[in-house]
Amino acid sequence: MNNMINLVTLCLVGLAIAAPAPQTANEVATRIVAVSKSKPELLSAAVSSADPDLLRVALTDADPALLEVALTKANANLLGTALTRGVKGNLLRAALTEARPDTLETALTAADPQLLTLALTEAVPELLG
Numbered sequence: 001m002n003n004m005i006n007l008v009t010l011c012l013v014g015l016a017i018a019a020p021a022p023q024t025a026n027e028v029a030t031r032i033v034a035v036s037k038s039k040p041e042l043l044s045a046a047v048s049s050a051d052p053d054l055l056r057v058a059l060t061d062a063d064p065a066l067l068e069v070a071l072t073k074a075n076a077n078l079l080g081t082a083l084t085r086g087v088k089g090n091l092l093r094a095a096l097t098e099a100r101p102d103t104l105e106t107a108l109t110a111a112d113p114q115l116l117t118l119a120l121t122e123a124v125p126e127l128l129g
Helices: 002-018 025-037 040-047 052-061 064-073 076-082 090-097 102-111 114-121
Strands: none
Touching: 025 052, 025 064, 040 052, 040 064, 040 076, 052 064, 052 090, 064 076, 064 090, 064 102, 076 102, 076 114, 090 102, 090 114, 102 114
């Protein structure tokens, strides 16, 4: 009987450890934007070319309205540039939480890819807002 109780306890502890943490309201909102409002080709470009850590930043920390700008109005190549390895997560976070929507749209539609990379790797976070 003790072995059975130990086994059940072990299984319950394992499930509790393996269960993902509850999502915040912002995380739910960003996922709704990603699934229901994004252009499929932009979502595909973002997911296929993104550094996983940067994608996590975008889907966890972004202002949902700014994420919507990125996933509906961006140039796919520039969106890919913003999510590629080497971009600093804190700078991407600043761009997706503090930028004005029109500024973010311009950065993701008309920027020179090398300048966008430079901004997301070398800028002072406060300058991206």
